[in-house]
Amino acid sequence: MADISLTEKYQVTIVKFGTRSTIKSDVYLNFHIYKEADDALDMDYFFWVIQNQNRTVVVDTGFSRRGGEVRDRTFLIEPAAAVAALGIDAKDAPQVVVTHAHYDHIGNLDLFPNSELIMARAEQDFWFSDFAWRLQFKHSIEPQELSYLKEAADEKRITTFNDTYEVAPGIDVMRVGGHTPGQSIVVVETDEGQVVLASDAIHYYEEYERDLPFIFVNDLREMYEGFDTVRQLMQTTAKHLVTGHDPSTLERFEPVVEGPLAGLAATIGRKEQR
Structure with a gap:
């Protein structure tokens, strides 16, 4: 990512819209091989918004009402209400x-019927293939949401990329794979340093710190390589890591304390640059 001016730096808003309670053996791949006692673990659900005075980019759109209810997820705020806020x-x-096409990341794409959608070509190609309907993959999607993606493709609203894509100066998307074939991360420049939105390349900080792959994985080697890619970024250019589902996330950044998102959001950087 090239040097950019202050006017091309952004504020990142992390929005927590849902939650659930689970256990570690339902989260980490082959948890028994670590020979540790199982333990309770919460999972929070987020989407992310990147803004400055000139541009807004939404990163994923959370799960839909149906997608959450059929899986017994708890809504904290409707994503539509959070977007409006x-x-x-x-x-x-x-x-x-x-970042990828699982139910908890594309459930409200219909809120943006005219928007350009940006995703890795490998992700689109996979979910438009027959493999999407094999049970281990189908478990993580809603059929009507894949149909919406296909409609968007037919309308030529989807921009795909192979490895990296510059959304705008200061915002890059990188395919790392692993969790899904086209799982991507987003790298954003802010006045508080570079931010890595890892999405589900890294669900939990513990996952990253202890090298614990997530239970749902398309390619285990790519998942490990995705960890290494993020580590390289954090050792070189990046200052902030935002994982996809960790309940400690909001505590790590500047909390939103007023309005409809009070207690449900945090920010990195300023929206209006000096």
């Missing part, structure tokens, strides 16, 4: 980055 108007057609 951030002052985002669908009429402005903000770009939407799809």
